[in-house]
Amino acid sequence: MKKIAIIGFGGAGYSAAKEVRERDPEAEIHVYSDTDLGPYNPMLTTYYVKGAIPYDAMFPFGSLEEAAGRLGLKVHTNTPVTALDPESKTLTLAGGTKAQYDGILISTGASAVMPPIPGLDLPGVFKMRTVEDAVELKKALDGGQIKSGLVIGASWVGIKIVEDLVERGIPCTLVDGAPWIFYVAAFEQTAARAQKDLEAKGVTVSCNQMLDHIERAEDGRLTAVMQGGGRFTADTVAVCIGVRTNTGFLKDSGLEMGRGVRVDGHMRTNYPGIYAAGDCCEAVDIQSGTHRNIGVWLNAQQQGRVAGANLAGGDETFEANVLVNLAHYLDYDFMCIGDVSACQPTDEVYEYEDGRYYIRAVRRGRAIQCINIIGSADSNGLIKNAFIKSIENPEAELDIKTVCFLQEKGFPEPFIKFLGGKTLD
Numbered sequence: 366m367k368k369i370a371i372i373g374f375g376g377a378g379y380s381a382a383k384e385v386r387e388r389d390p391e392a393e394i395h396v397y398s399d400t401d402l403g404p405y406n407p408m409l410t411t412y413y414v415k416g417a418i419p420y421d422a423m424f425p426f427g428s429l430e431e432a433a434g435r436l437g438l439k440v441h442t443n444t445p446v447t448a449l450d451p452e453s454k455t456l457t458l459a460g461g462t463k464a465q466y467d468g469i470l471i472s473t474g475a476s477a478v479m480p481p482i483p484g485l486d487l488p489g490v491f492k493m494r495t496v497e498d499a500v501e502l503k504k505a506l507d508g509g510q511i512k513s514g515l516v517i518g519a520s521w522v523g524i525k526i527v528e529d530l531v532e533r534g535i536p537c538t539l540v541d542g543a544p545w546i547f548y549v550a551a552f553e554q555t556a557a558r559a560q561k562d563l564e565a566k567g568v569t570v571s572c573n574q575m576l577d578h579i580e581r582a583e584d585g586r587l588t589a590v591m592q593g594g595g596r597f598t599a600d601t602v603a604v605c606i607g608v609r610t611n612t613g614f615l616k617d618s619g620l621e622m623g624r625g626v627r628v629d630g631h632m633r634t635n636y637p638g639i640y641a642a643g644d645c646c647e648a649v650d651i652q653s654g655t656h657r658n659i660g661v662w663l664n665a666q667q668q669g670r671v672a673g674a675n676l677a678g679g680d681e682t683f684e685a686n687v688l689v690n691l692a693h694y695l696d697y698d699f700m701c702i703g704d705v706s707a708c709q710p711t712d713e714v715y716e717y718e719d720g721r722y723y724i725r726a727v728r729r730g731r732a733i734q735c736i737n738i739i740g741s742a743d744s745n746g747l748i749k750n751a752f753i754k755s756i757e758n759p760e761a762e763l764d765i766k767t768v769c770f771l772q773e774k775g776f777p778e779p780f781i782k783f784l785g786g787k788t789l790d
């Protein structure tokens with residue numbers, strides 16, 4: 366009987382466990398988790414904070430008992446793995462116990478970055494990644510004492526906290542150290558449009574503001590003091606300045622690492638029988654051909670499934686690792702697909718704006734480099750597929766079904782042609 370260990374029980378760990386169980390009913394599957402919670406979806410935490418979903422809805426696979434019972438797992442709760450010897454496939458657990466396995470998946474995800482900046486530990490300063498973070502922020506907001514909010518970090522998590530505040534009628538300021546919002550994914554022009562639309566909803570936005578420290582006054586109000594001398598005062602501050610992969614326990618293990626554990630298309634590490642999936646890993650980005658950490662829910666699930674299949678003796682690959690970011694906030698949708706930083710001044714640019722869409726896309730020859738779209742929530746999947754096809758084969762034309770769908774959704778014909786489609790009368 367095969368003995369398999371899964372380290373970390375989020376979306377990636379759960380998908381892997383499910384796949385192993387479906388393929389190998391006899392396998393002994395041990396799950397090591399540093400919490401006693403069931404696998405949850407961190408992207409639902411801000412929906413819980415604003416009261417849009419109940420607590421249990423953050424756990425899409427049911428409670429820990431339900432998930433473990435359904436898949437026949439031995440779950441070791443509150444048992445972080447502190448070291449891994451990949452040669453002998455041995456885990457060291459908190460407390461020093463060791464356990465050996467035939468196959469191991471590392472699916473330890475990522476954590477919110479809280480650098481050693483003075484004041485980040487003050488009461489009223491929050492971060493957002495875990496269920497515990499969400500419970501804490503919701504409790505504070507439900508208390509009714511918070512009359513103003515400051516969000517530091519104008520990216521995918523920060524914008525969701527802005528939504529939580531604005532929908533409660535709490536005036537909110539959003540600041541970022543970068544020159545424009547959504548800096549890692551948006552063209553400057555897209556960001557300008559998104560900022561204007563955000564300001565129209567009552568949010569104050571200020572960029573080029575690098576945090577120096579946070580102070581707390583006697584009345585409990587917090588002031589974020591910026592390196593350039595700017596000061597932003599509010600009743601609460603949310604710090605959303607990025608994530609770090611939970612891979613510290615693998616230091617000196619011999620596993621190949623970048624920002625996360627490096628894997629090939631099979632989700633294999635450089636040691637046989639050891640796999641990694643989800644936010645803790647760096648798979649090969651099909652656009653650049655280099656390893657890249659792309660922390661999104663769909664990747665975590667798909668990579669977990671592929672790793673699970675291979676742990677159970679299969680031969681599957683994950684081939685859709687592309688940079689994609691979707692933000693849905695305040696009845697607004699923004700998608701960025703592809704690598705904005707790879708675009709060059711000599712590339713061809715397509716830009717379009719009407720009451721419904723804002724589009725900025727860049728291609729080199731016929732290969733699309735990056736697309737920013739505002740307002741296309743119900744077409745994002747198809748546009749992502751068109752982008753992937755353009756990378757795989759820049760000369761290929763869009764299929765008729767996609768062209769018809771995009772026409773039906775009111776996308777301009779030059780954009781459909783830019784994506785490689787022939788428009789139909």
Ligand SMILES: Cc1cc2nc3c(=O)[nH]c(=O)nc-3n(C[C@H](O)[C@H](O)[C@H](O)COP(=O)(O)OP(=O)(O)OC[C@H]3O[C@@H](n4cnc5c(N)ncnc54)[C@H](O)[C@@H]3O)c2cc1C
Nearest residue numbers: 373375376377399408445446473474643644660661662665
């Ligand atoms: C606020 C927010 C909004 C988001 N919005 C989106 C979105 O709109 N779209 C999208 O696609 N994605 C979004 N994401 C990202 C998405 O949630 C993640 O990509 C995905 O959940 C990653 O799953 P995972 O299983 O790799 O990691 P995780 O969910 O982080 O799970 C890893 C688990 O491993 C545990 N662990 C860590 N170290 C150890 C150890 N040493 N031993 C044992 N256990 C350990 C962790 O505590 C955790 O429980 C969002 C995330 C956040 C926080």
